[in-house]
Amino acid sequence: MSATAQPRAWWGPGGxxxxxxxxxxxxxxxxxxxxxxxxxxxxxxxxxAFVDEGSAFGRMMALPRIGTTMQTTLVLAVLSSALAVxxxxxxxxxxxxxxxxxxxxxxxxxxxxLVVPAVAAVxxxxxxxxxxxxxxxxxxxxxxxxxDMQEGPFNIYSVTWIIIITGMLLSSFVYVFVFTxxxxxxxxxxxxxxxxxxxAAMRFFTITLPLLRxxxxxxxxxxxxxxxxxxxxxxxLGRTAKIxxxxxxxxxxxxxxxxxxxxxxxxxFPILVLGLVVVLLQKFALGEQKRFVVVSARxxxxxxxxxxxxxxxxxxxxxxxTVLPLMALIYVSVSPFWSGTLVVPELxxxxxxxxxxxxxxxxxxxxxxxxxVVGIAILIPxxxxxxxxxxxxxxxxxxxxxxxDLFATLPIAVPASLMGFGLLFVYSQPPIQIYGTTAVLVVxxxxxxxxHSTRLQFTTLVATGQEFLEASKACGxxxxxxxxxxxxxxxxxxxxxxxxxxxxxxxxxxxxSLMVRSARTQVIGSVMYDVWAGGIYSxxxxxxxxxxxxxxxxxxxxxxxxxxxxxxxxx
Amino acid sequence: MQxxxxxxxxxxxxxxxxxxxxxxxxxxxxxxEMLVLLGPSGCGKTTLLRCVAGLEDxxxxxxxxxxxxVFDSASGLNQPTHLRDIGMVFQNYSLWPHMTVQRxxxxxxxxxxxxxxxxxxxxxEVLEVVQCGHLAERYPxxxxxxxxxxxxxxxxxxxxxxxxxxxxxxxxxDALLRVELRTHLRAIHRELGFTGIYVTHDQxxxxxxxxxxxxxxxxRIEQLDSARAVYERPATDYVARFLGIRxxxxxxxxxxxxxxxxxxxxxxxxxxxRHADRMQLFLRPQALRLHSPTQALPQASHLSLSxxxxxxxxxxxxxxxxxxxxxxxTLYASSPAEGASFKPGDPVTVSFEASKALLYIDxxxx
Numbered sequence: 029m030s031a032t033a034q035p036r037a038w039w040g041p042g043g044x045x046x047x048x049x050x051x052x053x054x055x056x057x058x059x060x061x062x063x064x065x066x067x068x069x070x071x072x073x074x075x076x077a078f079v080d081e082g083s084a085f086g087r088m089m090a091l092p093r094i095g096t097t098m099q100t101t102l103v104l105a106v107l108s109s110a111l112a113v114x115x116x117x118x119x120x121x122x123x124x125x126x127x128x129x130x131x132x133x134x135x136x137x138x139x140x141x142l143v144v145p146a147v148a149a150v151x152x153x154x155x156x157x158x159x160x161x162x163x164x165x166x167x168x169x170x171x172x173x174x175x176d177m178q179e180g181p182f183n184i185y186s187v188t189w190i191i192i193i194t195g196m197l198l199s200s201f202v203y204v205f206v207f208t209x210x211x212x213x214x215x216x217x218x219x220x221x222x223x224x225x226x227x228a229a230m231r232f233f234t235i236t237l238p239l240l241r242x243x244x245x246x247x248x249x250x251x252x253x254x255x256x257x258x259x260x261x262x263x264x265l266g267r268t269a270k271i272x273x274x275x276x277x278x279x280x281x282x283x284x285x286x287x288x289x290x291x292x293x294x295x296x297f298p299i300l301v302l303g304l305v306v307v308l309l310q311k312f313a314l315g316e317q318k319r320f321v322v323v324s325a326r327x328x329x330x331x332x333x334x335x336x337x338x339x340x341x342x343x344x345x346x347x348x349x350t351v352l353p354l355m356a357l358i359y360v361s362v363s364p365f366w367s368g369t370l371v372v373p374e375l376x377x378x379x380x381x382x383x384x385x386x387x388x389x390x391x392x393x394x395x396x397x398x399x400x401v402v403g404i405a406i407l408i409p410x411x412x413x414x415x416x417x418x419x420x421x422x423x424x425x426x427x428x429x430x431x432x433d434l435f436a437t438l439p440i441a442v443p444a445s446l447m448g449f450g451l452l453f454v455y456s457q458p459p460i461q462i463y464g465t466t467a468v469l470v471v472x473x474x475x476x477x478x479x480h481s482t483r484l485q486f487t488t489l490v491a492t493g494q495e496f497l498e499a500s501k502a503c504g505x506x507x508x509x510x511x512x513x514x515x516x517x518x519x520x521x522x523x524x525x526x527x528x529x530x531x532x533x534x535x536x537x538x539x540x541s542l543m544v545r546s547a548r549t550q551v552i553g554s555v556m557y558d559v560w561a562g563g564i565y566s567x568x569x570x571x572x573x574x575x576x577x578x579x580x581x582x583x584x585x586x587x588x589x590x591x592x593x594x595x596x597x598x599x
Numbered sequence: 600m601q602x603x604x605x606x607x608x609x610x611x612x613x614x615x616x617x618x619x620x621x622x623x624x625x626x627x628x629x630x631x632e633m634l635v636l637l638g639p640s641g642c643g644k645t646t647l648l649r650c651v652a653g654l655e656d657x658x659x660x661x662x663x664x665x666x667x668x669v670f671d672s673a674s675g676l677n678q679p680t681h682l683r684d685i686g687m688v689f690q691n692y693s694l695w696p697h698m699t700v701q702r703x704x705x706x707x708x709x710x711x712x713x714x715x716x717x718x719x720x721x722x723x724e725v726l727e728v729v730q731c732g733h734l735a736e737r738y739p740x741x742x743x744x745x746x747x748x749x750x751x752x753x754x755x756x757x758x759x760x761x762x763x764x765x766x767x768x769x770x771x772x773d774a775l776l777r778v779e780l781r782t783h784l785r786a787i788h789r790e791l792g793f794t795g796i797y798v799t800h801d802q803x804x805x806x807x808x809x810x811x812x813x814x815x816x817x818x819r820i821e822q823l824d825s826a827r828a829v830y831e832r833p834a835t836d837y838v839a840r841f842l843g844i845r846x847x848x849x850x851x852x853x854x855x856x857x858x859x860x861x862x863x864x865x866x867x868x869x870x871x872x873r874h875a876d877r878m879q880l881f882l883r884p885q886a887l888r889l890h891s892p893t894q895a896l897p898q899a900s901h902l903s904l905s906x907x908x909x910x911x912x913x914x915x916x917x918x919x920x921x922x923x924x925x926x927x928x929t930l931y932a933s934s935p936a937e938g939a940s941f942k943p944g945d946p947v948t949v950s951f952e953a954s955k956a957l958l959y960i961d962x963x964x965x
Contacts, residue, residue: 423656423679495693498654501680502687503707504758510681513706517697 052425055417059428062414062435065475069450070442074300076453077293084290085297091277093270098298101273104191104262105255111195112251116202117244119345121232122338123203124210130339137342138203141349142529143579145536146197146260147556148572152353153193154264155360155569157184163356166369185268190261196349197261198251205250209243210236212491242314249310250440253303257443259539264560274299275445275539282452282543289453296446303441354576361569379566383574389567392555393574399466399551400534400582403473404527410474411436411481412523415489416511418482419497436486439479447476448540455544464546472544473534481530488522489515524590531582535575602794603628603651603762608660610643610650610818620646621657622818628762631792635809635826637799639841643818644798648764651796652687653680665761681710686755686793687764691771692747694739700726700750701735707758725753728787745776752784756791763795769804781807802842806830814838836959839881844957845931846882859904861925866902866953879959884933886955889921889941890948903950904930909941923947 077084088094119138126134141149156164159179169177183189218231226234237244259275266272278292360366362375383389417424417432424432439447451472456463462471496518500510516523538553545554556571603626610621620643628634636644649655651662653669656677662670664685669678686707694703704722713721726732729749739747748768755763768784769777785808788795799805805812806826813823814837822834833839840847848859852875857864859880889909890896896903904925911922919939923930932949941947958965 493693495689495691496695498652498680499687499689499693499695499754500706501654502652502685502764503710503754504681504684504760505706505710506681509710514695518695 052428055424055428055432058410058413058417059431059435062410062478063431065471065478066435066438069447069454069475070300070438072454073289073293073450074297075293076290077297079290082294084288084294087288087291088294093272097272097274097277100187100262100271101256101275101299103187104194104258104273105252107191108194108198108258109248109252109255111191112198112202112255113244113248115195115199115345116247116251117206117240119199119203119342120206120210121236122335122341123207125335125338126342127334127336127339134339134342135207137346138200138207140346141197141200142532143576143583144350144354145538145553145572145575145579147264147536147538147553147560148357148575149197149349149353150193150261150264151560151565151568151572152356153189154184155356155366155565156352157182157189159183159185161366163359164352185265185271187271190265190271193265194255194258194261198254199345199349201251201254202244202247205247206240206243209240213239245313246310249306252306253441253443256299256302256306257445257539259443259445259542263557275443278445278449279539279542282449287452289449292449292453296449299443299446300441303443307437307441354573357569357572360566361573363566366565379570383567383570388550389555389559389571392550393552393571393578395466395469395550396535396552397578399469399473400531402470403477403534404530406470406474407477407481407530408485408523408527411478411526412485412519414478414482415486416515418486419489419494432482436479436482439476440483443539444476444537445539445543448472448543451475451540452544463544464548466549468544469541469549469551472540473537476537476540477530477533480533481526484526484529485519485523488519488526491522492518521590524586527589528583528586531586532579535579535582602630602632602665603796604661604663605647605651606661606663608647608650608657608662610646610655610657619818621650624660624818624820626813626820626823628794628796629810630794632810633788633795633797633808635797635799635805635812636815637802637805637809637812637841638815639800642815644800644815645766646818647815648766648796648798651762652685652764653678653683684758684761685764686758686760686762688748688751688755688766688768690767692739692744692751694742694747694750694754696739698738699735700731700737700739700742703739703750704735704754704757707754707760711758713758721757722753725757726750728756728791729753730783744772745780748772748780749783752787756787756793759793761794763793765795765797767798767800770799770801777804784808814841816841832964833881833957834964836879836881836962839957839959844881844883846880846884846887848880848882848928850878850880852876859928861928861930862904862906864902864904866896866950875960877960878965879962881957881959882930882951882955884920884931886951887930887932887934887949888951889923889932889934890950891941892946892948894948896948896950901950902953902956903948905948907947907949909943909945909947911943912939912941923949 091097116138123135123138144152154162156162159165159182162182162184165180165182168174168181174181184193213236218235257275258273259279262271262273263276263279266276274295278295281288281292281295361379362377363373364376364378414432414436416422417429418436442450451468452463455461455468455471462468492515496514497510500514505513536553537551538557541551541553542557545551552571552575556568556575559571560568605624605626608621608624609619612618612620622643624647626634636647638644646655650657650670657670657672659672660670661668661672664683668674668676669683670676694700695706698706701722704726705718708718708721723732723735726735729752731746731749731753734742734746734750739750742750748771752768755765769780772780781804788808797805797808799808806829809826811823812826812829814821814829814833816837822829822838824832824834829838830842833842833844836847848861850857850859850864853863864880888897890903892905907923907925907930909921910924910929913920913922914936917936918933919936921932921934921939921941923932930949
């Protein structure tokens with residue numbers, strides 16, 4: 029402000045509120061709603077950990093093997109995310125070297141594991157690597173030298189295998205980020221290095237990898253957070269061998285009555301703190317806007333040599349992560365029972381019929397679909413406006429923008445299982461007692477995915493380029509017109525991709541669903557756990573396959589609605 | 600009448616090392632005038648333009664469009680871009696790829712709630728003005744760079760805005776196309792007589808198109824004058840250097856004459872007598888005449904430097920550029936190719952008319 033400017037009143041005409049706050053009311057409302065959704069459960073729950081002079085922490089330390097549990101949580105997070113980063117980066121590199129005939133399909137292949145829900149993949153792996161009756165183990169025992177073994181050679185019910193399977197499940201996420209970074213980067217910079225005489229390997233290590241650092245750091249943060257909150261594999265694989273992590277301990281609490289929310293909050297506290305530290309480190313390491321955009325150069329060069337072995341690597345990855353567990357699921361679903369022999373039995377559709385005739389199971393599938401669709405219908409516009417507010421060129425008041433940024437970050441930093449536990453706590457008591465209704469599932473899903481919806485659409489908006497928006501404003505178009513006639517059509521494909529990914533994540537949602545479900549409100553993931561706990565593995569396989577089929581359908585519908593990329597539109 | 604008035608405008612980018620991109624700028628643009636902001640990259644010219652458009656928020660000052668303030672730091676007024684009634688052409692065109700040319704051009708008319716038939720007629724009209732009537736149904740991706748630029752211009756012109764803002768509109772085009780479009784733009788401006796601000800780093804473009812030219816340096820206006828005045832009388836040594844006046848000599852007063860690193864300046868010294876002990880002498884290469892040391896020098900108002908040597912002779916089509924060494928100083932002369940007879944290594948004396956010498960004391964033209 030210039031020295032001559034008069035000090036202005038806060039209130040009244042020309043006051044601060046009238047000038048700055050009032051025109052922003054819509055953004056302020058948005059921030060308030062997001063803040064309520066995200067902060068309310070987390071804060072309410074964490075308060076419980078500290079009342080009574082923190083007696084909850086005392087109860088936590090009194091839990092048997094709590095030291096081991098914490099250690100397992102951390103080891104699992106570190107090693108599985110490390111495995112995921114290495115695997116995902118390797119895949120991205122391979123995908124960038126695919127020969128033309130298989131390029132399109134090969135680039136998509138590493139995303140296919142996302143179509144198989146974690147519960148289904150883990151179940152598939154149990155069928156393969158269960159020490160006694162796992163099909164793969166049985167096949168391996170036929171090999172010379174291994175004939176004498178009664179079980180093994182692999183035991184899926186071990187920390188090692190929990191890490192390997194979690195790492196494989198997370199590697200697709202790394203691939204998404206790193207490959208996008210690699211694509212955006214173009215090949216001009218590599219071409220320049222090649223012109224300087226650098227070999228392919230030298231180019232990769234001196235140019236490509238350093239430039240990809242933002243993508244890799246971001247991906248590492250994301251998968252570490254997911255690894256920290258990892259729930260599915262430890263729950264399904266750890267129970268047999270008494271391997272526990274903090275999130276499974278929390279889940280066991282919800283199975284007892286009354287639920288000791290204070291203890292759950294105390295268990296979640298270390299995860300929450302570590303999650304926030306990771307997010308802060310990520311921000312610190314990457315700066316503000318650079319978190320998502322890598323060097324972008326439109327490239328006309330094609331410098332990377334194509335390699336057929338790259339396709340082989342990707343094929344192998346797909347075989348191990350997706351095809352084998354799926355085949356195991358299919359085989360078990362049509363076998364009379366999971367027999368533990370390699371003799372091909374008479375195939376039957378008994379389990380399919382049994383599942384499809386079970387009203388409770390079919391209802392749960394429908395609930396899943398409905399809640400996911402309603403969730404997306406809320407999440408897409410919600411996230412889009414949040415992302416819009418984060419754009420530098422929109423005139424959103426800075427504190428409001430910072431608040432929105434925080435509320436879009438928190439749901440990513442807080443593991444789904446912990447968030448689910450918090451949601452169970454706040455929505456099972458006044459003032460908003462919606463536990464036991466379908467609404468609690470919708471609220472849970474919106475809260476969980478708000479961060480992803482915002483971040484993904486923000487990336488789309490940034491990639492679309494703010495100049496198009498500026499051009500619209502310069503033509504005299506107001507915010508609404510600019511939004512509906514320019515930004516929305518230009519972002520259609522990105523929005524559809526966000527919708528597809530959100531559908532996958534919501535339909536597969538397991539950890540939080542398991543926390544907030546009740547006898548009357550079940551989703552496919554939660555009933556599947558019950559069936560699994562009851563030991564009816566053939567029906568688990570059927571449910572897992574239904575999940576895969578519905579996911580594929582959902583993704584196809586989203587892709588169809590996205591249509592062709594507006595930017596590539598021709599005549 | 601003043602169409603656009605910028606008063607004491609300041610735009611800072613916050614940060615550890617704060618950058619003042621626009622520093623106390625005052626500009627009046629008259630109706631029908633095309634004001635060119637000229638300067639090297641980073642001088643603040645685009646930021647200034649974007650402040651006028653409302654795409655950047657300035658911290659201090661006032662911007663008045665047709666007598667109505669659109670930005671005023673004193674009263675906290677900051678009208679959003681879409682209410683400012685401007686037309687803007689972007690460096691990379693920014694045509695929306697999902698709309699046809701026709702829809703792109705109609706867009707600002709829609710935004711101003713113009714009826715469908717008027718819209719159609721007006722869009723056709725401006726498309727004809729930019730000679731692109733036949734492209735109406737195409738999509739931007741199907742157009743060449745030059746065509747896209749014309750459409751972007753048509754889109755900005757369509758609503759007859761109060762002021763046209765052009766941000767380096769020709770810099771993404773190749774040289775020949777640039778010349779063609781420049782000529783065309785000049786004709787359109789003469790025909791329609793719109794008020795405009797045009798940002799460029801290309802001085803030829805500036806002189807061709809500008810009713811007046813403002814040369815910017817580090818967020819400030821160094822000189823604001825007619826194209827001719829800027830070219831012939833660069834107000835500061837910065838402007839002289841930016842315009843590519845390559846021969847610069849530091850003159851020091853010695854006894855009754857002036858000396859420089861290139862040697863003593865000979866001739867009628869009264870012609871360059873100034874009340875200072877030091878000054879800078881700028882000379883365009885075309886102002887220098889070359890003589891062999893034995894040759895007689897021109898008379899009267901001519902000044903000369905002797906004891907030089909020809910270092911390089913570069914033929915550049917029609918003209919010959921000669922690089923000369925005077926001690927540690929390099930001078931550049933440009934003369935018609937006919938009659939040029941100097942070879943590298945030849946001893947040489949240069950002379951110039953005193954009236955062609957641009958003299959700066961403390962960086963200001965005297």
